[in-house]
Amino acid sequence: MHIVSESITYIFLFIALYIEVFFLITYFEFSEKKLKENSPTSNVGQIKFPSVSIIVPVWNEETTILKTIFSLLKLNYPKENISILIVDDGSTDRTWNVIQKFSRNKQIKLLRKENGGKYTALNYALEFVDSELVGCLDADSFVHPEALKRIVAQFEDSEMMAVTPSIKIFEPKGLLGLIQKAEYMFGIFLRKVFYYLNAIYITPGPFSIFRRSVFDKIGYYRHAHNTEDMEIAMRMQKNNMKIGNVHNAFVYTIAPTNIKTLYKQRLRWVYGFLKNAIDYRDMFFKPQYGNLGMVVLPAAGFSVLSTMYFFGAMVLSWAETLTTQISKILTVGFSWQGFNFDFFYVNTDILVFVSLIAVLGTFLIIATSRGLAEEKNKFGLDSLLFIIFYTFLAPLWMSRAIYNVIFTKETKWR
């Protein structure tokens, strides 16, 4: 049994390290290339401003909706080329009354329907969209004034069918806020790498912009286990549609502030990922889906599996140490002989060296992602908290999500 678990650990570590090395190589390889391409002679000044519609689906969001809409109105983009569609998906609070403030604004269209879930609100609004580009902004998110302009520039590429932004946490507070801040920045790095690999498989709810024609070609949003933003991207990838990313098109989102709401949100995400992965299982390890099929999707699945495995192994090892210590205290009482350092007792196992290298890789990713997120320092308190606590937090929702997938229990939005 010991040999089996040891072999699994080595294989998992090898795969984890392989993925980390692959992503880092990809990032530095392409960022070098991009640097050369973005020479001063490139045509920054000649950006066209295609018509854009932004759909804001709302459900009981009376407190944050105004800030979301104001951020859209402040976008540095020709007013005549941007329209905002607010869809009240059957709110039971004062949301509808609050948004009446914009009833006379020509840029804004207010829509109301019976509650049916986010994807129904998006599909309902899509019927009213005739612009060249269309995007969505969740009512708990705000955009950077330059975000749209930066995103639109990438549509100069006629093959580009959707472009994703970079999401940051809005005013992160407390331990959970800081952990999520670092996590989202990590996400900025990953999305950039996935873009370089042409393997983005999530077009996040906050401010991903699509060509309107995408929905004509592959159909509208689906329920997709409450993760429609992942499903639409998977469907696009399946239809060989290119998805881009602009790392400095910032969108700020309000993060869950307590463990319960964070747990619910992440449970929905992981459950949605697993269910969509099952639905699109024919894309895994298929060369016709390129890096997405061969590396990115298997890596995403592996990350869930390995997190659970390493967490389980860690808990077991701690439980064993604790049991031994308790047995010792019960047998001979508590005794502390002082700390006597001897190099002999320093763990010099292969696992220690590989883990050290993996941690160094993680530090490099953190530093790079902070650079992409335009943070001042290469490392912060949030990065430290993320490294310390994330391994303990993620298994909470991952284990439940796996349980729900096995016993087919649907997750809820809130």
Place this chain on the structure above:
Amino acid sequence: MEMSWKKYAYTFVITAVIFITAILASNYFSQKKMDEIKNIESRIAVDILASETQFSLLSELSCKEISSGLLSKELATLGDKLSYTEQNRGSDDAEVLNLKKYYSLLQIKDFILMQKIKDRCGSTQTNGGLSIMYFYSNKGDCSDCEREGFVLTKLREDYPELRVYSFDYNLDLSALQTLVSIYNIKKDLPAVLINDKIYYGFKSIDDIKNALPALKAIDAQKAKEVLLKSKQATSTKTN
């Protein structure tokens, strides 16, 4: 869609190189640790040989010359390091087994030497001849061995003059098997041999102190010293 077979391949090579480097680094340190154990063992062997030679040279009248310094003090450190290595590398590791056999032989030699000194010069020259022989098994058939290990480690920490000789009952070593048959030790482990008497099953600190009254005498001596010191302190204060 684009594929990067070349990149997949060189990522594999890089990862493999990292892994191989980790294996080499780990092996290097592991070997260093084994060398350290071997060094300690050879130092102890020299110590014992030196003591034996000195002991043979000295006549009965010269017992005063024999001090506890004769007996190697590194045995306990060696035991700790060996059991740590055994935990990490596994008890089936050939190199660990060899070191363990050698360690057991050194313990037996140390025990015999101590007995000889005790017989010829009396217990005073050997710190009261305080020794415990402990037989354990780590094959999973001795549920109390771990706890007994805690007790003996604690005693060794509290009484540095106490010599604890621990033997793996299942070790394939003829000298050890001879020792087992001389004292007629059954495989009812853990077993502790104190003053030629065998005790089977878990024995607490108090049980061992009862079996080895010299430890209680040390306790009493220590208590006396503490009392004396506190008296001296109070008299200095009153003066």
